[in-house]
Amino acid sequence: MYSLLNYFDMKKDILQKEADQLAVVISPRENQSENNDLWDTYLINLSDEPLTSVLVCSKGYGEVNGEKMSTTTLRHFYEEIGPRQLIPIEPIQTSLFQLTNEFWISFVQNGYMFDKKYIFTEGSINQSQFTDIPYSERQGVMIR
Numbered sequence: 001m002y003s004l005l006n007y008f009d010m011k012k013d014i015l016q017k018e019a020d021q022l023a024v025v026i027s028p029r030e031n032q033s034e035n036n037d038l039w040d041t042y043l044i045n046l047s048d049e050p051l052t053s054v055l056v057c058s059k060g061y062g063e064v065n066g067e068k069m070s071t072t073t074l075r076h077f078y079e080e081i082g083p084r085q086l087i088p089i090e091p092i093q094t095s096l097f098q099l100t101n102e103f104w105i106s107f108v109q110n111g112y113m114f115d116k117k118y119i120f121t122e123g124s125i126n127q128s129q130f131t132d133i134p135y136s137e138r139q140g141v142m143i144r
Contacts, residue, residue, distance in 0.1 A: 019116035020144070021047035024103045025133050026092060026125050027140025039125075041089040043105065044134060045081045046144075054078040054107040056089055060099040062122050069099060081107075086135045097125040118143045 023044040028036075041058070045051050056078075060071035074090060081087055092101065100122050106115040120143065130139045 019105075019107075019114040021045065021049075021109070022051075022105060022107075022116065023134070023142050023144045024089075024105070024118040024120075025086075025138075025140045025142045026101075026120060027133060027138050029091075030138070037094045038091045039094060039140075041092050041103070042086050042133070042136075042140075043078075043081065043089050044086045044142075045083060046134065047109070048083045049109055050083055051081045051107040051109050052079065054081055054105065057104045058090065058102065060096045060101045062099040064098055071096065071099070084135055086133070098122055101125070 023046055025042040025044060026039055027042065028039050043054070043056060054077065056076040057073055058076075059073040060069075062069060076089055078087065089103070101120040103118040104115065105118065106113065108114070120141065125141050129141045131142050132138075133140055133142060
């Protein structure tokens with residue numbers, strides 16, 4: 001039987017790699033003339049290697065006018081995302097920007113499984129936070 005001390009001894013031997021080759025972007029739609037309340041969410045593979053078995057889980061949560069709110073958890077699966085590729089995840093309504101929006105992503109690269117959470121805190125999705133989005137002509141809020 002393993003003790004807690006043995007657990008920590010074993011844990012230090014586990015290789016811990018940083019998932020720094022991804023970014024999540026929330027950007028206004030290109031054709032904003034008709035529907036200004038929908039923006040788009042993208043996942044960007046910033047590395048030179050493909051990602052496989054990519055699972056994206058998204059949800060929103062927080063308080064609005066003193067009332068707790070949460071969105072449905074959405075899940076998306078991509079068999080492969082090519083090197084330096086930007087792919088759409090899902091549209092997001094601007095009314096959800098007052099919530100915390102979380103994207104948990106797990107993927108395999110070079111035989112190693114990574115996972116990371118990308119959290120857009122309430123009110124952080126706005127034009128003052130815009131940056132140029134790699135591999136596109138767009139601007140938006142990006143977390144790496």
